[in-house]
Amino acid sequence: MQIISTGNKEITIYDIARKLNISPATVSRGLNDHPAVNKETKKKIFSMAKEMGYRSNTFASNLRRQRTNTIGVIVPRLNSNFMSSVIAGMEKVANQAGYNLIISQSLETAKKEATNAQTMFNSRVDGLLVSLAYDTDNIDHFKDFLKKGIPVIFFDRVFNHKQCTGIVIDNIKAAQEVTAHLIGQGCRRIVHITGNLKRNVYADRLKGYKYALTDHNLALDPNLILETNLSVEAGVEAAEKILQMNPLPDGVFAANDACAVSCLQTLKQAGIAIPQDIAFAGFNNDPVSKVVEPNLTTVDYPGSEMGEVAAQNLINHLNGTANINNTNTIILRSELIIRESSLRHPEHI
Amino acid sequence: MQIISTGNKEITIYDIARKLNISPATVSRGLNDHPAVNKETKKKIFSMAKEMGYRSNTFASNLRRQRTNTIGVIVPRLNSNFMSSVIAGMEKVANQAGYNLIISQSLETAKKEATNAQTMFNSRVDGLLVSLAYDTDNIDHFKDFLKKGIPVIFFDRVFNHKQCTGIVIDNIKAAQEVTAHLIGQGCRRIVHITGNLKRNVYADRLKGYKYALTDHNLALDPNLILETNLSVEAGVEAAEKILQMNPLPDGVFAANDACAVSCLQTLKQAGIAIPQDIAFAGFNNDPVSKVVEPNLTTVDYPGSEMGEVAAQNLINHLNGTANINNTNTIILRSELIIRESSLRHPEHI
DNA sequence: CCTTAAATTGCAATCGATTGCATAAAATTT
DNA sequence: AAATTTTATGCAATCGATTGCAATTTAAGG
Numbered sequence: 001m002q003i004i005s006t007g008n009k010e011i012t013i014y015d016i017a018r019k020l021n022i023s024p025a026t027v028s029r030g031l032n033d034h035p036a037v038n039k040e041t042k043k044k045i046f047s048m049a050k051e052m053g054y055r056s057n058t059f060a061s062n063l064r065r066q067r068t069n070t071i072g073v074i075v076p077r078l079n080s081n082f083m084s085s086v087i088a089g090m091e092k093v094a095n096q097a098g099y100n101l102i103i104s105q106s107l108e109t110a111k112k113e114a115t116n117a118q119t120m121f122n123s124r125v126d127g128l129l130v131s132l133a134y135d136t137d138n139i140d141h142f143k144d145f146l147k148k149g150i151p152v153i154f155f156d157r158v159f160n161h162k163q164c165t166g167i168v169i170d171n172i173k174a175a176q177e178v179t180a181h182l183i184g185q186g187c188r189r190i191v192h193i194t195g196n197l198k199r200n201v202y203a204d205r206l207k208g209y210k211y212a213l214t215d216h217n218l219a220l221d222p223n224l225i226l227e228t229n230l231s232v233e234a235g236v237e238a239a240e241k242i243l244q245m246n247p248l249p250d251g252v253f254a255a256n257d258a259c260a261v262s263c264l265q266t267l268k269q270a271g272i273a274i275p276q277d278i279a280f281a282g283f284n285n286d287p288v289s290k291v292v293e294p295n296l297t298t299v300d301y302p303g304s305e306m307g308e309v310a311a312q313n314l315i316n317h318l319n320g321t322a323n324i325n326n327t328n329t330i331i332l333r334s335e336l337i338i339r340e341s342s343l344r345h346p347e348h349i
Numbered sequence: 350m351q352i353i354s355t356g357n358k359e360i361t362i363y364d365i366a367r368k369l370n371i372s373p374a375t376v377s378r379g380l381n382d383h384p385a386v387n388k389e390t391k392k393k394i395f396s397m398a399k400e401m402g403y404r405s406n407t408f409a410s411n412l413r414r415q416r417t418n419t420i421g422v423i424v425p426r427l428n429s430n431f432m433s434s435v436i437a438g439m440e441k442v443a444n445q446a447g448y449n450l451i452i453s454q455s456l457e458t459a460k461k462e463a464t465n466a467q468t469m470f471n472s473r474v475d476g477l478l479v480s481l482a483y484d485t486d487n488i489d490h491f492k493d494f495l496k497k498g499i500p501v502i503f504f505d506r507v508f509n510h511k512q513c514t515g516i517v518i519d520n521i522k523a524a525q526e527v528t529a530h531l532i533g534q535g536c537r538r539i540v541h542i543t544g545n546l547k548r549n550v551y552a553d554r555l556k557g558y559k560y561a562l563t564d565h566n567l568a569l570d571p572n573l574i575l576e577t578n579l580s581v582e583a584g585v586e587a588a589e590k591i592l593q594m595n596p597l598p599d600g601v602f603a604a605n606d607a608c609a610v611s612c613l614q615t616l617k618q619a620g621i622a623i624p625q626d627i628a629f630a631g632f633n634n635d636p637v638s639k640v641v642e643p644n645l646t647t648v649d650y651p652g653s654e655m656g657e658v659a660a661q662n663l664i665n666h667l668n669g670t671a672n673i674n675n676t677n678t679i680i681l682r683s684e685l686i687i688r689e690s691s692l693r694h695p696e697h698i
Numbered sequence: 699c700c701t702t703a704a705a706t707t708g709c710a711a712t713c714g715a716t717t718g719c720a721t722a723a724a725a726t727t728t
Numbered sequence: 729a730a731a732t733t734t735t736a737t738g739c740a741a742t743c744g745a746t747t748g749c750a751a752t753t754t755a756a757g758g
Contacts, residue, residue, distance in 0.1 A: 023707065023709080024708095025708060025709075025710095029707090036707085037706075041706080041707085064712070064713050
């Protein structure tokens with residue numbers, strides 16, 4: 001009969017080796033499923049490890065291997081349905097592959113993004129997954145990574161750089177569809193509320209908006225394009241500007257839902273009928289889009305999948321299974337979701 | 350003139366020691382601001398470290414020190430304003446103290462919570478910050494931590510355990526205030542939509558509801574208490590049940606905003622006037638509470654502060670500055686926010 | 699039965715920082 | 729000036745896993 005101590009001492013491969021009368025080297029190789037270890041020996045090692053409650057010491061391993069099995073994630077904010085799905089997707093893939101995630105928020109500022117990047121660099125993450133802050137206008141703060149060959153993958157809010165892969169949806173096409181839909185509902189003067197045009201997502205959505213106008217032979221009126229920070233407050237301000245317009249526009253397409261909703265509500269309070277006077281569309285399929293009255297037409301895109309793809313590509317690269325340097329951009333599907341805020345002719349759905 | 354290599358080799362304390370002609374031991378102590386190192390020597394060490402682009406190797410340090418400077422965080426979901434504020438607060442404190450955060454979502458299931466806890470255990474986090482999943486009914490999955498003396502601090506959704514500190518708001522009092530407010534608005538038959546009563550937050554809010562009834566000499570009608578999972582769908586179902594009630598209730602107090610909002614909207618669609626027929630209140634001050642019409646009365650509570658307090662207490666404990674085993678519960682303030690959904694007599698605010 | 703190849707296992711150095719103990723140097727006290 | 733403190737620094741072991749190379753054992757081939 002064997003008594004296994006439940007004391008505080010951690011079990012190491014040396015302990016296992018001693019019990020089994022073999023060398024620590026073999027134990028190490030056995031636990032890592034090295035081909036040069038006899039199958040029987042492996043079995044013994046595994047069962048003894050289990051019996052003794054062994055857990056690998058990541059630090060010793062990291063120190064020796066010179067890698068951390070840790071992935072850094074920097075996002076603008078966590079407080080959206082989209083972002084939490086992204087993280088969930090990353091977590092799923094990372095956990096399966098034995099990686100940990102270190103997550104931080106830039107709170108939409110380039111400065112904190114840089115600080116966070118530095119922290120992650122010092123923590124020696126094996127790779128970085130980044131969605132850029134609102135006002136980031138260069139990626140110098142990732143130079144340290146690139147110089148060292150540490151992979152940086154952008155998702156959603158990407159930066160075009162030959163050394164960095166980006167994972168996105170086709171924002172141009174999605175915005176083009178939204179705008180075309182509004183036009184199909186009879187809109188002719190459509191306001192577009194956009195964000196910082198440094199960010200691909202907003203620049204592309206603006207492009208899509210313009211292309212759709214062109215497609216339908218509508219003239220582009222620069223006064224109808226409002227560049228804002230897309231906050232709730234910005235939506236209110238946009239509404240005030242819209243109310244000053246003469247003639248009033250007959251459609252609004254905002255680059256995110258939060259802003260669309262506050263704008264919509266402000267206009268509604270001012271007596272504008274939605275969608276009869278002004279039809280509305282947003283972007284992101286945020287939960288509020290289903291609460292506002294009328295419910296908001298929007299674009300849904302796959303957060304969880306985006307997270308999974310980003311993490312999987314990074315991990316494959318780290319494991320040498322695939323090389324992301326060959327991949328510049330990965331595009332995921334998105335979907336237009338039509339709701340009452342844009343439906344002037346319900347029979348035409 | 351000195352040429353500093355920008356090559357790929359990491360600088361170690363040995364490199365610094367060699368350049369300065371002192372021992373690595375002194376460099377190590379110098380970098381850690383050890384009192385036994387001469388001030389001048391320290392200066393030299395720091396400036397040389399900077400010049401050479403030294404960054405400490407956490408793994409070597411962790412391996413030797415037997416701690417990770419990493420804190421594990423397990424939350425039900427990240428996708429709420431509240432939770433992302435909590436995380437931001439934790440991050441702020443942790444970064445300042447040189448700790449990293451490993452964050453994971455239980456997605457409201459006890460099973461994933463247990464898996465995550467195991468992963469964190471294997472990653473040897475120095476401590477754990479946890480807000481419990483919806484259906485967790487014991488904390489056996491944290492036993493490993495407690496056995497080893499690794500501190501576990503709960504926040505918001507806590508578990509009463511002598512070895513674990515909890516950080517909460519006074520849910521009883523807050524719910525009591527909400528209910529009293531509804532009563533003050535003339536409500537006499539108030540439905541309370543609650544969640545899993547295993548969770549302190551919901552059990553306490555129910556208590557507060559009951560106490561307020563008692564305070565105002567109102568009888569408790571068990572039929573008015575609906576135990577749900579507080580999801581959006583649950584709100585719709587609750588509304589359907591409410592519509593079956595005879596007589597109709599004249600108030601609804603839901604234990605979270607998401608559920609309150611969907612219930613409110615469903616009732617509204619059924620022709621019920623809010624707040625005239627039924628006054629409404631929720632909990633959490635989620636952004637949707639400001640979007641729904643009428644705006645929802647709710648309880649605001651300080652996410653960022655809760656995160657900061659949780660992290661600070663954990664870190665103080667780890668650093669030996671304070672011992673959380675002496676502290677059982679920390680209570681933060683919360684605030685009733687009155688909006689139109691419960692205001693029958695606007696002049697009485 | 700001997701030689702060669704293949705399959706296993708072990709030796710020992712290594713990753714980089716930390717720290718108890720010893721030592722050396724400087725300051726202070728008798 | 730000698731003895732005692734105080735202040736700084738170094739030595740060397742340690743944390744636990746990994747891995748190139750060597751050694752041993754076993755299997756295969758002649």
